[in-house]
Amino acid sequence: MVDLLLTPEQQRYQELARKFTREKIIPVAGTYDRTGEFPWPIVEAVKEIGLNCMTAPKEYGGPELDSLTISVIVEEFAYGCAGVATTLGGNGLSSYPVLIAGNEEQKRLFFGTLVAGGLGGFALTEPGAGSDAGAVATVARRQGDEYVINGTKCFITTGAMADIFIVFASTNTALKHRGLSAFIVEREREGITIGHEEHKMGIRASNTVEMRFKDVRVPAGHLLGREGEGFKIAMQTLDMARPIVGAIAVGVARAALDECINYVKSRRDGGRPLASEQLVQFKLADMAMKVETARLMVRRALALKGAGLPYSKESAMAKAYAADVAMEVTAEAVAIMGALGYSKDSRVEKLMRDAKITQIYEGTNQIQRIVIANHLLRG
Structure with missing residues (x-):
């Protein structure tokens, strides 16, 4: 069905991503979920359609897509597999700090790497600094024309595979969050090691690891x-990224709804089609309304961003609401499909596991509610 809220160009990208998902992601999503392997063939294939670094400005060889268009594409990828969507979205997340604060030389370095087919990583979270970014213990000490970075990061998406990172480290620990700085760090820098790899409940196609920095030297010019x-920079990055997480959640919820609709159409209960039961119809209607509302909240936040208007509150709302909807809709789909829904032979079992992370990463939904409340109370 044509989405009339999108421009013809956005519709073209939507169809491109939908076709890619149908042909490249859905047939192998279950396999990657079972094995936990990194989806290199999909990463290579997405380069061929020019969507490996959607945020990259045109002057550096990228498509320079607006955020709303990116959300449309990401929703389609997530419809196929949230783990794959998370992986493919990593270049966007890591590039936001460069778009926000990077100079010409830094943009040329970073986007040159990604447009050529490289992968980017975003290293903020630490064992003792999750929701509280001010508690970052990784330090960067200036020594002449270099910074020397020491510390440990955890839950880093694509960390074992990425070619270039944005690393947050304190340049003045006494100032807490006001002493935090951001650096571009290439993978080949001596002193970077990969630690524990996370074996996750969901999004198992994405790589998530611990990273250790031991006397890692970067030029002073790599400071963003x-x-x-x-x-x-980190807070502005998360504002930009949260609606994209909302789009992932919408894709997951939409997939669960479609699976559920197909099931009740074919299932008979007491000789009658399950789809004829009014209770089931009401549940499906509620699920559909939530999915549509979540998508509209994502698009509203990004429309505000595109117009250059404040959107931090709406960004938090879109992420939190869409993530909660993904969890509710996937759980309802499992319930309606009963034993089959709970079985690993069913796609909705995977979708429910994948949905949970959308309530956690890019700031938990509890943190989003704090952000929203702070905006409301400030008037």
């Missing part, structure tokens, strides 16, 4: 912005 601007 100025010392102490890292927290602001």
